[in-house]
Amino acid sequence: MFSFFTEHEFMPCEDCGASVARVEREKHVCDEKRRTEYQLFRLSRSEIASSEEELGSYLATAEGRFHVWYAERDRRRAA
Amino acid sequence: MSEDAKRISRHLIEEVYNNGRLDLVDELIAPGYVGHDPSLPRDTTGQAAEREIAAGYRAAFPDLVVTIEDQIAEGERVVTRWTARGTHTGDLWGIPGTGKEVTVTGTSIDRIKDDRIVESWSNWDALGLMQQLGVVPAMAQA
Numbered sequence: 221m222f223s224f225f226t227e228h229e230f231m232p233c234e235d236c237g238a239s240v241a242r243v244e245r246e247k248h249v250c251d252e253k254r255r256t257e258y259q260l261f262r263l264s265r266s267e268i269a270s271s272e273e274e275l276g277s278y279l280a281t282a283e284g285r286f287h288v289w290y291a292e293r294d295r296r297r298a299a
Numbered sequence: 300m301s302e303d304a305k306r307i308s309r310h311l312i313e314e315v316y317n318n319g320r321l322d323l324v325d326e327l328i329a330p331g332y333v334g335h336d337p338s339l340p341r342d343t344t345g346q347a348a349e350r351e352i353a354a355g356y357r358a359a360f361p362d363l364v365v366t367i368e369d370q371i372a373e374g375e376r377v378v379t380r381w382t383a384r385g386t387h388t389g390d391l392w393g394i395p396g397t398g399k400e401v402t403v404t405g406t407s408i409d410r411i412k413d414d415r416i417v418e419s420w421s422n423w424d425a426l427g428l429m430q431q432l433g434v435v436p437a438m439a440q441a
Binding site for chain 2: 227228229230231232237238239241257258261262265
C-alpha cells in the first residue's frame, strides 16, 4: 500500500541502529559500543520471547518434569 | 510579548520533552488547552492529556532530544520548526522497542495567552518515523 514512498532522508543503520542521513550513508562507520548495544537489544527481545516458550515446552516434557522435581528435592534438602 | 511567547514554547520543548520535567506541564499549558495533531487519533485536550503525550514519547524514546531549528513569533503565536532525535527502546503506539535511532522533523504553532499555551497546531513527519522504525516499507532509491 505504501510502497510508492521513497526512502526517508534519515534511516537507521542496519548494523548499529544509528540514524544516518542519506548523504552520509556511504561514509558512515558504526560506533562499536553502539553496535554491540543495538545487537544485544535486538537479540534479547527475540531470544527472551523464544526462550520462554522453549522453557515452557521443555518443562512440560517427562524430562523437564523430572528436572523440576529434582531441583525441588535439592532445594528442600538444602533448607 | 513575542519574546515571552517564544520562551514559553521553548521551555515546553526543552524542559518537558527533553528533560522529562512533566511537572512543568501545568505551568506551561493552560487548563483548557487544545492540541491539534493530524497524526494522533484525536485532539489533545487539557494539561493531563498533554502530560500523557509527553510521557508516552519519553517512554518510547528515553533519550529524546528535540532541537529548535527556527522560531518565529508574532503577537500571541509562536512558530517553531524542530528536529527530534531519539532511540526507540520503549513501546510506541503498540510498536515494541526496536533499538533504532530516528530523526524526525516538524513544525508547531503555539498560541499563548496569560503566559501559557492555550492551543497548538503541529504537523510532523509521522510517515518518516514509521519508515525509520521499519513499520512502513519504502521503495528503494533509484
